[in-house]
Amino acid sequence: MGESETIPPDLRIRARGARSNAAGRYEATETRYEPDGWAQAVGGQALTTHVTEEMARRIITYNRSPDLPFDRSINPYRGCEHGCIYCFARPTHAWLGLSPGLDFETRLVARPNAADLLDAELRHPRYVPQPMAIGTNTDPYQPIERDREIMRACLTVLQRFRHPVAIVTKGTLIERDLDILTDMAAQGLVRVGISVTSLDADLARKLEPRAPSPARRLATIRALRGAGVPVRIMTSPVIPGLTDHEIEALLGAAREAGADAASWIMLRLPLEVAPLFKDWLQEHYPDRVNRVMNRVREMHGGKDYEADWGRRMRGSGVYARLIARRFEAAAARLGLNRDQPELRTDLFDRPFERGDQMSLFG
Known part of the structure; x- marks a missing residue:
């Protein structure tokens, strides 16, 4: 289904990554817009961001993937307004009956009870602390965090429990929470990964339309390191034929900004992400479509994506080894x-809460 069938002609799309809004893979029907002419008569209707609230029942998600360096994570939000066209989390919106396309970046879900749930789950007598990952699915410092402050509330809980946390973000709003992060860093309880895909501001704006500029993200690395917070540069994703030539420059700029470690992940195109990314390429870089996609398929056995552990993050073959x-x-x-410092788990302590039974010998 093409863009004209999923997007009304009178809808103004500004600073968005996807250009279509096809239904998710679990939907039996497609939605088609039939403009009535009124919006077009006044110059069109702008596509705005809508946020709904979800009262979650649990907030900590556990995984057993051998590809991931953590076994638990929390996500304050579903969907992400940054709108990165390559985001591997886009298909998760299909679980909500929404499109991994424009819905993913415009119909967001906030979890206002996340901090309360986190507090309760950390208090469970059988809970054993290990580093908590935040930002591994959608960005906790996307624009709506400025008003919602759900991420800050969760950080406050982790600080009180002296629980280790690893944060991944593109959002410069993380600087707002330096008071908490500085304290946790001094205790060996936090490390941060800042994702920078390209130093080319024009390319970055097309790839990640509502994320901070590359220069601004480098400034965030500098601010975090100045506050004593361990920071790694994440050159993720490396996009064949589009950003792969920037690897050395990205690492150099990050080192100059103060990064103390680096990591990388190859472009991943699971499920609905592949057609969305190919449509984006066709619109912005039509002369590179074949070059980019041929490289991608070369690394995944002729397919747009392989979900196999050990290959999904890096690909395989000559080109993948070269990168x-x-x-x-x-x-x-x-x-x-180098690896970032191991986060401490031995400091974990459930803070006393009013109404708790105090120990006779405590």
Whole structure:
């Protein structure tokens, strides 16, 4: 289904990544818009962001994936207004009966009870602390966090429990929480990954239309390091034929900004992300469609994506090995080929709460 069948002609789409809104894979029907002429008569209707609230029943999600360096995570929001066209989390919106296309970046879900749930789950007598990952699905510092402050509330809980946390973000709003992060960093309880896909501001604006500029994200790395917070640069994703030539420059800029480690992930195109990304390429870089997609398929056995553990993050084959070696060489030269410090779990302590039974010997 083309854009004209899912997007009304009188709808003005500004600063969005996707250009279509096809129904998710679980839907039996497609929605078609039939303009009545009124919006067009007044110059069109702008596509705005809508936020609904979900009172979640649990907030900590556990995983057993051998590809991931964490076994638990929390997500304050569903969907992400940054609108990154390549976002591997887009297909999760289909679980909500929404489109992984424009719905993912315009119909967001906030979880206002996330901090209360987190507090309750950390208090469970059988809970054993391990680093909590935040930002591994959708960005906790996307624009709506400025007003909602759900991420800050969750951080406050983790700080009180002295619970370790690893944060991934593109959002410069993380600087607002330096008071909490500085305190946690001094105790070995936090580390941050800042994702920078390209140093080209024009390309970044097309790829990630509502994320901060590359220069602004580098400034965030500098601010975090200045506050004593461990920060790694995440050159993610590396996009064949589009951003792969920037690996060395990205790592150099990040090192200059103060990053103390680096990581990378190859472009991933699961499920609905593949057609969305190909449509985006056709619109913005039509001369590179074949070059980019041929490289992608070369790394995934002729397919747009392989979900197999061990290959989904990096791909396989000659090109994938070449990218890995370039990254390793540049990281070693810049002193970024190191792991971030292990986060402490031995400080974890359930804070006393009014009404708790105090120990006779405590």
